[in-house]
Amino acid sequence: MRLTLHVWRQSGPNTAGKLETYPMDGVEADMSFLEMFDMLNDKLTLEGKEPIAFAHDCREGICGSCNMMISGQAHGPWKGATTCQLHMRAFKDGDEIWVEPWRAKAFPMVKDLVVDRSAFDRIIQAGGYVSVNTGGARDANEILIGKEVVDESMDAAACIGCGACVAACPNASASLFTGAKITHLGLLPQGQPERDRRALAMVEQMDIEGFGHCTLTGECQEACPKEISIDVIKRMNRDYAVAAVRYVEPKETAGAG
Amino acid sequence: MIELNSNIPAGPVEQKWDKHRFDMKLVNPANKRKYDVIVVGAGLAGASAAATMAELGYNVSCFVFHDSPRRAHSIAAQGGINAAKNYQNDGDSVQRLFYDTVKGGDFRAREANVYRLAQVSVNIIDQCVAQGVPFAREYGGLLANRSFGGAQVSRTFYARGQTGQQLLLGAYQALERQIALGKVKMHTHAEMLDVVVVDGRARGIVVRNLLTGEVTAHSADAVVLATGGYGNVFFLSTNAMYANVTAAWRAHKKGAAFANPCYTQIHPTCIPVSGEHQSKLTLMSESLRNDGRVWVPKKQGDNRAPSQIPESERDYFLERKYPSFGNLAPRDIASRAAKEACDDGRGVGPGGLGVYLDFAESIKRLGQKTISERYGNLFDMYQRITDENPYQLPMRIYPAVHYTMGGTWVDYNLMSTVPGLHVIGEANFSDHGANRLGASALMQGLADGYFVLPYTIGNYLAGVKPEKVDVTTHPAFTDAVRAVKAQGEQLLNIKGKRTVDSFHKELGKIMWDKCGMARSREGLQEALVEIPKLREEFWRNVNVPGSGASLNQSLEKAGRVADYLELGELMCRDALHREESCGGHFRVEYQEDGEAKRNDEEFAYVAAWEWTGDGQPQRLHKEPLVYENVKMATRSYK
Numbered sequence: 001m002r003l004t005l006h007v008w009r010q011s012g013p014n015t016a017g018k019l020e021t022y023p024m025d026g027v028e029a030d031m032s033f034l035e036m037f038d039m040l041n042d043k044l045t046l047e048g049k050e051p052i053a054f055a056h057d058c059r060e061g062i063c064g065s066c067n068m069m070i071s072g073q074a075h076g077p078w079k080g081a082t083t084c085q086l087h088m089r090a091f092k093d094g095d096e097i098w099v100e101p102w103r104a105k106a107f108p109m110v111k112d113l114v115v116d117r118s119a120f121d122r123i124i125q126a127g128g129y130v131s132v133n134t135g136g137a138r139d140a141n142e143i144l145i146g147k148e149v150v151d152e153s154m155d156a157a158a159c160i161g162c163g164a165c166v167a168a169c170p171n172a173s174a175s176l177f178t179g180a181k182i183t184h185l186g187l188l189p190q191g192q193p194e195r196d197r198r199a200l201a202m203v204e205q206m207d208i209e210g211f212g213h214c215t216l217t218g219e220c221q222e223a224c225p226k227e228i229s230i231d232v233i234k235r236m237n238r239d240y241a242v243a244a245v246r247y248v249e250p251k252e253t254a255g256a257g
Numbered sequence: 258m259i260e261l262n263s264n265i266p267a268g269p270v271e272q273k274w275d276k277h278r279f280d281m282k283l284v285n286p287a288n289k290r291k292y293d294v295i296v297v298g299a300g301l302a303g304a305s306a307a308a309t310m311a312e313l314g315y316n317v318s319c320f321v322f323h324d325s326p327r328r329a330h331s332i333a334a335q336g337g338i339n340a341a342k343n344y345q346n347d348g349d350s351v352q353r354l355f356y357d358t359v360k361g362g363d364f365r366a367r368e369a370n371v372y373r374l375a376q377v378s379v380n381i382i383d384q385c386v387a388q389g390v391p392f393a394r395e396y397g398g399l400l401a402n403r404s405f406g407g408a409q410v411s412r413t414f415y416a417r418g419q420t421g422q423q424l425l426l427g428a429y430q431a432l433e434r435q436i437a438l439g440k441v442k443m444h445t446h447a448e449m450l451d452v453v454v455v456d457g458r459a460r461g462i463v464v465r466n467l468l469t470g471e472v473t474a475h476s477a478d479a480v481v482l483a484t485g486g487y488g489n490v491f492f493l494s495t496n497a498m499y500a501n502v503t504a505a506w507r508a509h510k511k512g513a514a515f516a517n518p519c520y521t522q523i524h525p526t527c528i529p530v531s532g533e534h535q536s537k538l539t540l541m542s543e544s545l546r547n548d549g550r551v552w553v554p555k556k557q558g559d560n561r562a563p564s565q566i567p568e569s570e571r572d573y574f575l576e577r578k579y580p581s582f583g584n585l586a587p588r589d590i591a592s593r594a595a596k597e598a599c600d601d602g603r604g605v606g607p608g609g610l611g612v613y614l615d616f617a618e619s620i621k622r623l624g625q626k627t628i629s630e631r632y633g634n635l636f637d638m639y640q641r642i643t644d645e646n647p648y649q650l651p652m653r654i655y656p657a658v659h660y661t662m663g664g665t666w667v668d669y670n671l672m673s674t675v676p677g678l679h680v681i682g683e684a685n686f687s688d689h690g691a692n693r694l695g696a697s698a699l700m701q702g703l704a705d706g707y708f709v710l711p712y713t714i715g716n717y718l719a720g721v722k723p724e725k726v727d728v729t730t731h732p733a734f735t736d737a738v739r740a741v742k743a744q745g746e747q748l749l750n751i752k753g754k755r756t757v758d759s760f761h762k763e764l765g766k767i768m769w770d771k772c773g774m775a776r777s778r779e780g781l782q783e784a785l786v787e788i789p790k791l792r793e794e795f796w797r798n799v800n801v802p803g804s805g806a807s808l809n810q811s812l813e814k815a816g817r818v819a820d821y822l823e824l825g826e827l828m829c830r831d832a833l834h835r836e837e838s839c840g841g842h843f844r845v846e847y848q849e850d851g852e853a854k855r856n857d858e859e860f861a862y863v864a865a866w867e868w869t870g871d872g873q874p875q876r877l878h879k880e881p882l883v884y885e886n887v888k889m890a891t892r893s894y895k
Contacts, residue, residue, distance in 0.1 A: 011807070012807060028532060028534060030531045030532055030534075030644075031532075031534050032536070032642075034536065035534045035535070035536050038534070038536055038758070039534060042756050042758060044802075045756050045800060045802050045811065046754075046756065046800070048802065049802070050802050050803045051802065051803075051810065051811060053808050053810055055324065056498060057323070057328060057330070057497040057498050057499045058328075058330060058332065058333045058497040058498075059497070059498060059536060059537045059539075060333055060537075060539050060540075060638065061638065062332050062333045062419065062422055063328045063329075063330070063332050063333065063497060064327065064328060064332075065323070065324070065328055078641070080637070081641060085638070085641050085642075087641060087642065087644075089644060110468060110808060111468075111807065111808045114808065116324070117324060117325065118324065118325065118445065120325065121325050121326075121327070121433060121436075121443075124429075124430060124433045125433045125434070125436055125437040126437070128430055128433065129388070129389075129430035129431060129433060129434045130387065130388050130389045130430070131434060132384075132387045132388055132431075133309075133312040134305075134308070134309040134312060134384055134431075134707045134708070134711070135380075135384075135708075137380070137383040137384045137386065137387035138383065138387070139383055140342070140382045140383045140385075140386040140392075140400055141342075141344060141399050141400055143386060143387075144397070144398030144399065145394055145398050146394070146396070146398050147394050147395060147396045147398075150391050150392070150393070150394045153391045154391040154416060154417060154423075157391050157416075157423060157426065158417075158419060158422075160332075160422070161325065161327055184389070184391065185389050188389050188391065190386070190387060190388070190389045191389055
């Protein structure tokens with residue numbers, strides 16, 4: 001099929017960018033969206049032009065690298081799929097497609113379609129873990145967790161950290177991402193000791209990074225390639241509110257002796 | 258000349274690791290913070306090692322080429338992780354996991370390493386659960402298990418079809434915690450391009466910042482490579498696009514022997530190639546073979562729709578050939594059987610390169626809901642790629658390159674032939690012999706990172722003084738930086754007529770045709786002529802656009818393909834020299850009734866190749882494999 005692509009080109013963080021138009025011919029329905037980009041990049045290379053930089057790696061929807069805003073939709077028109085899983089049969093001959101990077105203050109521009117999502121790592125650093133050192137864990141079956149609980153926890157844990165939720169949100173909020181981790185760990189018995197501290201620290205870090213606030217528009221769950229429910233934000237808000245009331249910083253007293 | 262000393266502790270296999278842990282030297286807590294350790298890679302092995310060593314008190318620097326340590330390809334592992342917990346009361350034990358792994362590896366793995374792996378497997382599950390990994394559970398709250406190939410017990414723990422993701426996020430979160438505590442310094446977008454050896458010891462690395470192009474040197478008291486496998490030498494594989502051999506290969510050129518490069522795993526259940534544009538292949542988890550039945554039509558060239566082919570005209574070839582393991586035959590055997598059926602003209606789908614993986618019977622028996630709960634994400638993935646609904650039509654699958662058992666040679670302490678350079682996870686060669694069993698890669702990565710290396714590296718560090726090297730003045734570092742910069746310049750200045758990918762594709766085709774599922778003397782000899790020719794053309798005619806001073810994905814790729822063009826040759830040489838068939842290495846000259854025919858008298862050894870200089874063939878060293886606990890026998894899954 002023939003398509004017309006309009007792709008955001010920007011050589012670096014401090015230069016101006018613009019949409020460039022590339023007519024495409026010979027695109028096959030069985031190609032993935034990124035394989036179409038491979039084809040375009042090969043063509044640009046042979047014409048002596050610089051290929052388009054874009055993030056990708058596993059190409060099976062799990063590493064969370066790929067991130068294209070495709071005609072205004074994060075990861076394009078297929079629900080529950082990443083950019084790399086989108087196939088060209090989603091389009092028809094003659095279509096015009098606009099491809100842009102994730103746009104959010106907390107995701108600074110790197111080049112073309114690549115942005116810096118390290119803010120997500122810093123949100124995890126703030127408390128997205130269970131503090132257990134290696135060794136000394138008790139037998140795994142001593143912790144009983146009901147199937148329903150672990151299933152709900154897994155629904156949230158499925159987050160791939162791609163940032164589509166932020167890109168789709170009119171406020172560029174990271175609440176779905178943050179709420180997913182708070183829910184994954186907060187549902188499990190292992191996550192209880194640090195539950196309050198985690199909610200407070202992760203939400204605070206989200207603000208520090210410059211993400212916007214959640215106004216429950218629900219765009220995030222529509223864009224999420226893992227279809228994580230907006231319920232995780234409800235849980236985050238609840239955990240945050242409870243923690244804000246009851247959490248007391250531990251006293252700085254060391255053990256005697 | 259290098260010397261191979263496996264450093265396997267003496268004593269009965271059950272006691273080796275315990276005894277060794279006591280015999281090893283310790284670094285006291287106050288001294289640990291004086292030692293710097295570099296970890297390259299943050300997949301399961303790298304992230305778990307970096308986090309654990311930081312918890313112990315070492316100063317860790319971790320380098321990844323991704324934008325975040327959460328992206329390594331461990332994340333894509335689907336099916337599960339093995340552990341000898343015997344929670345199902347079905348006769349599992351450390352001894353049985355050990356036995357299954359040695360046998361599964363076709364008697365080409367080191368017994369002592371495998372035994373240790375089976376021992377620590379149980380700790381891994383405990384550790385991961387403590388971190389909050391949401392493994393699948395039964396209604397009563399206990400952990401659930403499924404079966405994987407090459408085993409007759411259910412010992413595989415899983416988190417839907419995303420086990421690798423959940424285990425990696427567990428390790429990643431432990432790592433992020435140490436970063437927040439200041440014990441790990443994380444370097445993202447940093448691709449390792451050389452190891453620096455000072456006075457015979459690995460003392461640092463050279464990296465290129467992929468965003469700025471800046472080349473910098475970093476020193477440490479020990480270096481750990483956790484950089485994964487080299488399956489992408491085939492161009493098409495189930496590996497992520499960025500997975501590459503460069504770190505391991507540059508270490509090889511600095512003196513680390515490379516072992517058993519020809520042992521590659523072809524995974525039986527992948528989605529078949531759909532056309533020339535294909536950039537990678539997608540795996541359908543082996544766990545599907547718990548409920549899916551593999552078949553082809555009995556008649557050659559039978560083009561009827563699968564639903565039109567009656568039971569009596571179907572060949573469930575795995576069940577027929579291997580009745581006691583059935584559809585759960587090990588990967589090498591299942592792949593070969595599929596290839597045989599297709600070579601026989603009974604393959605299905607475009608080009609006849611596919612076999613059916615059929616869930617109709619399971620859906621009838623268990624209901625669509627149960628199947629969807631077990632494999633829903635895999636079924637969705639399949640449908641997106643092929644536009645076919647696997648709940649209604651059988652999946653079409655075909656073998657594809659998936660994992661590399663070969664890798665950097667390491668001793669029992671996971672140290673390479675360069676003192677101080679440790680190699681863990683898929684990047685080393687040590688535990689899987691000539692074929693890896695399903696759900697054992699996650700086990701090995703985490704065993705190395707959480708429970709083996711953190712001990713053994715202490716033994717090494719206790720024997721060396723913590724000394725700083727000045728990377729800005731020491732000639733070993735300044736020379737290495739200069740060489741890395743020069744290679745980048747050279748690639749940019751060729752300005753030839755072919756893209757990097759076109760070379761990679763051509764190499765991949767040679768490798769797949771001649772060093773893939775079936776290898777022959779003649780084919781390998783041809784490949785050994787073709788690859789050097791292609792390499793020569795690459796350095797003359799490759800086109801790498803852009804500059805070295807910013808994000809340049811073509812330049813990154815060019816450096817990696819340059820290394821594949823050397824590795825591919827070594828793989829073929831290794832495959833040619835190993836005049837036997839074993840596991841994933843199938844030489845057409847050596848077979849019996851279509852099964853691999855080993856030659857234990859002449860080839861029961863690890864082939865470790867030493868780099869001898871550009872354009873020179875590597876020198877072969879042999880580490881004999883001694884089996885004291887498992888009797889070497891012809892593998893039978895019949």
